[in-house]
Amino acid sequence: MLTRAQKKTEVEELRDRFSRATSVFVAEYRGLTVAQLKTLRRTLGETANYAVVKNTLTKIAAKEAGVEGLDDLLAGPSALAFVKGDPVEAAKGLRDFAKAHPLLVIKGGVMDGRPITAAELAKIADLESREVLLAKLAGAMKGSLSQAVSLFAAPLAQTARLIEALRAKAEAEAPETAAAPA
Numbered sequence: 133m134l135t136r137a138q139k140k141t142e143v144e145e146l147r148d149r150f151s152r153a154t155s156v157f158v159a160e161y162r163g164l165t166v167a168q169l170k171t172l173r174r175t176l177g178e179t180a181n182y183a184v185v186k187n188t189l190t191k192i193a194a195k196e197a198g199v200e201g202l203d204d205l206l207a208g209p210s211a212l213a214f215v216k217g218d219p220v221e222a223a224k225g226l227r228d229f230a231k232a233h234p235l236l237v238i239k240g241g242v243m244d245g246r247p248i249t250a251a252e253l254a255k256i257a258d259l260e261s262r263e264v265l266l267a268k269l270a271g272a273m274k275g276s277l278s279q280a281v282s283l284f285a286a287p288l289a290q291t292a293r294l295i296e297a298l299r300a301k302a303e304a305e306a307p308e309t310a311a312a313p314a
Contacts, residue, residue: 146193201247
């Protein structure tokens with residue numbers, strides 16, 4: 133049993149985690165071993181911090197941090213993945229771990245201040261990471277710019293070839309006209 137001071141400290145820590153996180157994912161871990169939970173923590177990557185929490189204290193901390201939409205998810209043994217940065221990596225880690233360990237039940241969470249369901253979380257896990265998407269966008273933009281440069285350069289090249297052809301023709305005709313009067 134936690135003392136009142138310990139509960140207050142735990143609520144403050146949770147409130148700080150909620151404030152720093154861009155996303156929070158909720159899962160039920162009933163039946164998982166301590167070793168499996170350690171594996172899960174490693175699976176989530178460096179952007180997420182996984183913590184087993186007390187539901188009542190978590191509800192209080194979430195309310196104090198201004199996070200809404202978690203109350204219904206906090207039933208039974210709950211654990212939270214506090215995500216800082218790109219949520220895709222953590223969502224993939226949760227999904228993959230849950231496939232290998234069916235005792236982990238993903239309930240949903242909060243992302244960018246909006247509640248999300250377990251199905252939405254699965255869709256997020258199917259996305260590519262932010263870095264991959266940015267790289268693809270940069271590649272597409274680079275390709276488009278190369279095409280645009282070629283498109284804009286084509287008329288200039290044609291004009292330059294035309295001018296060169298006219299100059300060569302003028303040079304070819306110039307000696308003939310100069311030679312005719314003599």
